Amino acid sequence: xxxxxxxxxxxxxxxxxxxxxxxxxxxxxxxxxxxxxxxxxxxxxxxxxxxxxxxxxxxxxxxx
Amino acid sequence: xxxxxxxxxxxxxxxxxxxxxxxxxxxxxxxxxxxxxxxxxxxxxxxxxxxxxxxxxxxxxxxxxxxxxxxxxxxxxxxxxxxxxxxxxxxxxxxxxxxxxxxxxxxxxxxxxxxxxxxxxxxxxxxxxxxxxxxxxxxxxxxxxxxxxxxxxxxxxxxxxxxxxxxxxxxxxxxxxxxxxxxxxxxxxxxxxxxxxxxxxxxxxxxxxxxxxxxxxxxxxxxxxxxxxxxxxxxxxxxxxxxxxxxxxxxxxxxx
Numbered sequence: 001x002x003x004x005x006x007x008x009x010x011x012x013x014x015x016x017x018x019x020x021x022x023x024x025x026x027x028x029x030x031x032x033x034x035x036x037x038x039x040x041x042x043x044x045x046x047x048x049x050x051x052x053x054x055x056x057x058x059x060x061x062x063x064x
Numbered sequence: 065x066x067x068x069x070x071x072x073x074x075x076x077x078x079x080x081x082x083x084x085x086x087x088x089x090x091x092x093x094x095x096x097x098x099x100x101x102x103x104x105x106x107x108x109x110x111x112x113x114x115x116x117x118x119x120x121x122x123x124x125x126x127x128x129x130x131x132x133x134x135x136x137x138x139x140x141x142x143x144x145x146x147x148x149x150x151x152x153x154x155x156x157x158x159x160x161x162x163x164x165x166x167x168x169x170x171x172x173x174x175x176x177x178x179x180x181x182x183x184x185x186x187x188x189x190x191x192x193x194x195x196x197x198x199x200x201x202x203x204x205x206x207x208x209x210x211x212x213x214x215x216x217x218x219x220x221x222x223x224x225x226x227x228x229x230x231x232x233x234x235x236x237x238x239x240x241x242x243x244x245x246x247x248x249x250x251x252x253x254x255x256x257x258x259x260x261x262x263x264x265x266x267x268x269x270x271x272x273x274x275x276x277x278x279x280x281x282x283x284x285x286x287x288x289x290x291x292x293x294x295x296x297x298x299x300x301x302x303x304x305x306x307x308x309x310x311x312x313x314x315x316x317x318x319x320x
Contacts, residue, residue, distance in 0.1 A: 005111040029119045030112050031152035036145065038152050056111065058149050060120050063108025063133055064084035064220070064247075064269035 003054040012051040017044040030059050068297065070265055072242060073158070073190030073211035075129070079103040080259070081289050082131065082244065083282070084269020090123040092278050097125055100282035104129045106160060106267070108136070109150050121155070131192065133160040140179035147184050159184060160214065160246075161193040170220040174201040178208050185209025194246050197231035202239045213239055214267065216247040217258065221270040223250025226258060236262040252281075252288030259292025260300060 001008045004019075011019050016039055020027055032039040033056040039047050049055070070077040083102040085093055097105060105128050107120065124130070132150035137143035140163065147159040161184070163176045177193045178201060185191045190211045195201055197215035205213055215232050218224035225248065226232070236243045242264030249255050255266045266289050275281035 024114045024117065025112055026117075026119065029121065029153070031149045033145065033149055038148055040152070056149070058109050058153070059112040060107045060130075060132065060150075060153060060155075061110040062085040062087065062090065062120055063135055064086045064106055064267070 001051060002049045005055070005057055012049055012053070014049055015045055016047045016049065016055075019049065020044065025057065030057050032057050068293070070242060072192065075190070077103045077129070079286075080265040080293055081255075081286055082106065082246075082265055082267040084267065084272070085120065085124075086269050087273035088278055090118065090120050093120070093123040094125055095279040096272060096282045097128060099279040099286065100272075101286045102128070102282075104131050104158075106131045106133055106269070107150075108133055109146050109153070110136075129158060130155040131158045131160050133162045133194075134180070135162045135164075137161075137163045137180075138165055139163060139173070140176040140183065143176070143180040144183050147180075147189060148187075151189070157188060158190045158192065161191060172196055172216065174198060177201075178204045181205050181210050182208035185211075192244070197228045197235055199231075199234050199238060202235050206239060206241055210241060212242040212244050212264070214244045214246040217245050217254070218248030220247045222248050223271055223274065224248050225250055225254040229257075229261070232258065232263070233261055252284045255285055256288040256292035256295075259289050260295045262296050263292075265289075 002011050070080050079101050081100050081102050082104045083100050084106050109132055134143040134146040137146055143161050143163050151157055161177050161180050163173045164170050165173050172194050174195050177195055181191045181193050192212045192214055193205050193210050194214045202213050218227035244265040245258040245263045246267040249268050250271045272278050272281050
């Protein structure tokens with residue numbers, strides 16, 4: 001299982017790019033962190049998700 | 065006044081009003097930026113929502129500098145992570161460090177803020193730390209590579225004004241970086257007063273978000289900040305400790 005923004009998903013084996021393609025995220029408007037390290041956009045298609053990985057996918061929101 | 069620039073980390077700004085974008089409709093951002101005359105707007109970084117198609121970035125006019133904050137961070141490590149993610153979002157290298165350990169008073173953790181400032185300044189960020197106004201900490205922030213220092217006026221979102229006035233004045237007098245008063249400024253008159261004291265800029269969010277007419281309040285703040293800046297540059301008139309001083313001639317009275 002891979003944890004994405006706190007939710008466990010059965011997507012081990014997929015790349016970050018393959019996972020993102022199944023979602024509504026706009027790749028230009030997000031940043032991805034895997035196990036505490038940034039995944040640069042250029043590496044989305046070569047970063048394979050492993051069992052136990054934890055991903056944070058973030059974007060900007062209103063704030064002070 | 066045309067040459068009176070606000071310089072943060074080598075970047076020049078004409079406006080001294082930093083606008084928040086929280087707690088109001090994204091549709092009001094454009095009018096708020098315009099009426100505030102703002103050139104910098106703050107943003108938060110949050111888990112992306114798969115359902116929402118709209119991005120706040122689509123509502124921010126071109127040419128505005130984005131200042132992501134690290135809100136939600138409880139320590140330096142979390143603030144550093146959020147700052148790196150913000151930079152990865154591809155909108156520049158400014159960051160407002162905001163580290164809080166409690167959710168009741170939302171007071172900044174000065175020690176962790178110094179640590180995060182040190183790490184992020186070394187990574188090339190333009191670091192603008194939000195802090196509790198303490199001269200020793202402000203000096204540590206300068207040494208850590210901060211580009212400005214952002215002391216709070218009163219608790220975040222309280223609109224209570226310059227509760228820490230004396231201590232902000234000390235920072236203005238002693239710290240050789242822009243002192244940007246952040247948090248708690250509720251009224252244009254309070255923003256004006258901070259600018260008269262020599263603050264370099266004002267950051268406001270809740271004062272606008274909770275106002276009756278947000279863009280109109282943005283314009284009121286703009287005028288107040290400009291008035292306070294001019295008064296500071298002009299040099300305020302002196303205050304008598306006692307007695308009075310006539311403004312009229314003391315001769316030529318219509319009497320013998």
